[in-house]
Amino acid sequence: MLSFIIRRVVSGVVLVAVISAVAFLLLYAGGGDIARRILGENATAETVAKKTEELGLNRPLLTQYTDWLASAFTGNLGRSWFTGELVSVSVTNRLAVTLSLVIGATLISAVIAIVIGVWAARRGGAVDGTIQILSLVGFAVPGFLIALILVLIFAVNLHWFKATGYVPIGTSFSGWISSVTLPIIALSIGAIASVAVQVRGSVIDATSRDYVRTLRARGLSERSVIYKHVLRNAGGPALAVLALQFVGLLGGAVVVEQIFSIPGMGQLSVRSTTLGDIPVVMGLVIAFAILVVIVNLLIDLAQAALNPKVRLS
Numbered sequence: 001m002l003s004f005i006i007r008r009v010v011s012g013v014v015l016v017a018v019i020s021a022v023a024f025l026l027l028y029a030g031g032g033d034i035a036r037r038i039l040g041e042n043a044t045a046e047t048v049a050k051k052t053e054e055l056g057l058n059r060p061l062l063t064q065y066t067d068w069l070a071s072a073f074t075g076n077l078g079r080s081w082f083t084g085e086l087v088s089v090s091v092t093n094r095l096a097v098t099l100s101l102v103i104g105a106t107l108i109s110a111v112i113a114i115v116i117g118v119w120a121a122r123r124g125g126a127v128d129g130t131i132q133i134l135s136l137v138g139f140a141v142p143g144f145l146i147a148l149i150l151v152l153i154f155a156v157n158l159h160w161f162k163a164t165g166y167v168p169i170g171t172s173f174s175g176w177i178s179s180v181t182l183p184i185i186a187l188s189i190g191a192i193a194s195v196a197v198q199v200r201g202s203v204i205d206a207t208s209r210d211y212v213r214t215l216r217a218r219g220l221s222e223r224s225v226i227y228k229h230v231l232r233n234a235g236g237p238a239l240a241v242l243a244l245q246f247v248g249l250l251g252g253a254v255v256v257e258q259i260f261s262i263p264g265m266g267q268l269s270v271r272s273t274t275l276g277d278i279p280v281v282m283g284l285v286i287a288f289a290i291l292v293v294i295v296n297l298l299i300d301l302a303q304a305a306l307n308p309k310v311r312l313s
Contacts, residue, residue, distance in 0.1 A: 117199025202234030
């Protein structure tokens, strides 16, 4: 198991390094006259040249990247070109907000999808058909449209939740629940649909295996067969889809945070990209890449626990 973890960690580090190199090349090489964009079109050529030298943009691109990478390894991702705030501070301050949405949506999606998927697989017929249709609709409807509908119904008309804004959990737990409930639901709908379909298919496939017929012949209850044995073997594909959904939820948070005015990484991404604040964008790219690597590692470990053959692959 230790060698399994080491291999996954090493591959994750290599992936983050490759992503950082590609992102740096695309952002800096394709950024045009960065100093003039920061200072404005009315800036003089002398002022622009001084700003370019101040930012170190007059050096070779490879030198800029190696210097940035060396600083990044120490946790220094530079400063925002527009606010002067440390990029690491900007990202970490918003990381908890986005993770509270994405992790909450992932957990809710997993629980509901398992229940719906197993129910559809066991009942079949009209129940199965109805759930498949609803899953297709949930997957097809855009997240931003779901968010707008939720705001209109539960915030504007019923006044059950806040329409916009975010309350830190340390300030008020009830206020935090009120501010994150609708965003989490908006993020969860599509993920529930995708994972439920995968769980349904995996359970149907697992229940047709010989070992399930043997367990039933031995007199085990259907509940025990499904929840102790079938789900264990059907969990691998569902976990893989759930990992993909986590990555998708990170992307979906960009839109949802804008709609609900939540100060997370998604909102920071939109603002930094609009301004052309490349150091902050680079910091966000690295943060998202590390999150994806960590989630994939956790999913790999979970799959290895469910299926020992994974550790040998």
